[in-house]
Amino acid sequence: MKTFSLFLLGIICAGVLVYGNMYWQERTSVSSEEKSTVVTESASEEKVTDNEKDVDSLMGNWPEEAQATFKKTVATGNPYKLAIVGSLALGADENGWSEQVKTELTDTYRDTIEVKIFQYDTTSLTFVNGENVDEVLEYEPQLVLFEPFALNDNSNGVGGENNQESIQIFERKLKEQNEEAVLILQPTHPIAGATYYPMQIEELKEFAEENGIPYVDHWSAWPVDDEEALGELLVDSQEMPSEEGHAVWADYLVEYFINE
Known part of the structure; x- marks a missing residue:
C-alpha cells in the first residue's frame, strides 16, 4: 500500500x-x-517619422505653399503634379536640363510626384493667348516651373513689359483653376555679348520680387562675365545650351528641388 x-x-x-x-x-x-x-x-x-523628416528636408527650398500642398496631396494617395514649362531651351528632345531634372525628381520622390514637360517654340504672348496654355492647364499642375520665353521674346521684338503681362495672365489662369497652385519663375539661359537681354532678365527678377513670385536665379551658376567660357556652354546660335550648359542648369535646379 x-x-x-x-x-x-x-x-x-x-x-x-x-x-x-x-x-x-x-x-x-x-x-x-x-x-x-x-x-x-x-x-x-x-521609419514613417524619419521618412517625413527626410521629405521635409529635401523640400527645404520649395515655397511653403508648395510644401503644404505636396504633403496634403500625398496624404490622399495621389501624386503631386509638377509642370516644367518653357521654350526649346528646355532641351526636352535631347535629354536637356528639363529631362535631367524630371529624372532626379522622380527617382528621389518616387510615386509621390508626377512631372511633365511642356516645351514650345513660341513667344510669351503667343503662349498665353493660344492653345499652348490650355494644354498646360489641362494637366492641372499644382506647381509650375516657368521659363517665360524671355530669350524668344527678346529675339522677336516682344518687350519686357509684354513678357511680364503674359506672366501675370498665366498665373491668373493657373490660380483660377486651382487657387493652391504655385508658380516659380526662372530666366532663360544667359548668352554671350548681349546688352539689352541681361537688363531684361534683371527686370524679370525685380518683377518676381515685387509680385511675390518665387524666382530661381540659375544665372549665378553660369560664367556670365566670361564670354569665352559662357560660349562653351551654348550651341553656336546661342538659342539653347550645349550639353555642358544643360548640365550646369540641371545641377542648379536639382539642388533647389532636392535639398540634400
Whole structure:
C-alpha cells in the first residue's frame, strides 16, 4: 500500500512538472510575440517619422505653399503634379536640363510626384493667348516651373513689359483653376555679348520680387562675365545650351528641388 502511494505521488508530481513547463513555455512564447509586435510597430512608426523628416528636408527650398500642398496631396494617395514649362531651351528632345531634372525628381520622390514637360517654340504672348496654355492647364499642375520665353521674346521684338503681362495672365489662369497652385519663375539661359537681354532678365527678377513670385536665379551658376567660357556652354546660335550648359542648369535646379 505504501509502495502504491509513493508511485501515485510520483505520477502526480511528474504531471505537475510537465504542466508547469508547458504553461511557462506558452507564456514565454506569448510574451515574445507581444514584444516582437511592439518592437515592429515602434520601428514602423519610427521609419514613417524619419521618412517625413527626410521629405521635409529635401523640400527645404520649395515655397511653403508648395510644401503644404505636396504633403496634403500625398496624404490622399495621389501624386503631386509638377509642370516644367518653357521654350526649346528646355532641351526636352535631347535629354536637356528639363529631362535631367524630371529624372532626379522622380527617382528621389518616387510615386509621390508626377512631372511633365511642356516645351514650345513660341513667344510669351503667343503662349498665353493660344492653345499652348490650355494644354498646360489641362494637366492641372499644382506647381509650375516657368521659363517665360524671355530669350524668344527678346529675339522677336516682344518687350519686357509684354513678357511680364503674359506672366501675370498665366498665373491668373493657373490660380483660377486651382487657387493652391504655385508658380516659380526662372530666366532663360544667359548668352554671350548681349546688352539689352541681361537688363531684361534683371527686370524679370525685380518683377518676381515685387509680385511675390518665387524666382530661381540659375544665372549665378553660369560664367556670365566670361564670354569665352559662357560660349562653351551654348550651341553656336546661342538659342539653347550645349550639353555642358544643360548640365550646369540641371545641377542648379536639382539642388533647389532636392535639398540634400
